[in-house]
Amino acid sequence: MQDALDIINSEEIRNYFGGRRQTLWDIIERVVKEGLGIPLQTEAIKTLAIQGNRVFEWIAEFDERTVTSEQFNEFRKAAEAWIISQASLSSGQLALAPSSRLSAHSQTTPSNNGRGLAGAGSVDNDFDDW
Incomplete structure (x- = not known):
């Protein structure tokens, strides 16, 4: 990579x-x-990766005794953004030629190597937070 x-x-x-x-x-x-x-909607793919990672991090660190309403709302927003992006890709916006079908799942399984999501909006190096 x-x-x-x-x-x-x-x-x-x-x-x-x-x-x-x-x-x-x-x-x-x-x-x-x-x-x-073919057109590739990288914004939707990037949203899937970043917001999906936030959802997984939230679930992994979930402790019913310490979760605040604000933390739950952040989780909910990340999940909603992921769902909307997934639906946009599934609805045909990632239209690929028949001979070169790609799995949307294979394009959305990043690893952040434990570095979190700091700088997710960075222009200079968009992949720092993977």
Whole structure:
């Protein structure tokens, strides 16, 4: 994964796909569209990964005796965002060519290596929080 990120972050790739201002997600969308001829909704996939991770973290750390209403509402918001993103992908917005079907599940199983979700909105390195 790190090798792939290094390639995408290389000056040549960033310049070819629109300059230094493009995020990794923008570059990935453009490479998939040009290379495979299909649109890829990276925003929905990113939401699945980040919000799904928040749901799993909340469940893993759940302690009925200490959960506050605010913590539960954050969990609920993450779960709702995940459900909406999953529905958008399942409803055909991730329309792939028949010969190159990809599983939405295989694209949404990140590992954050215990680093949490700090910086999830980072533009410079969108994958820091995986």
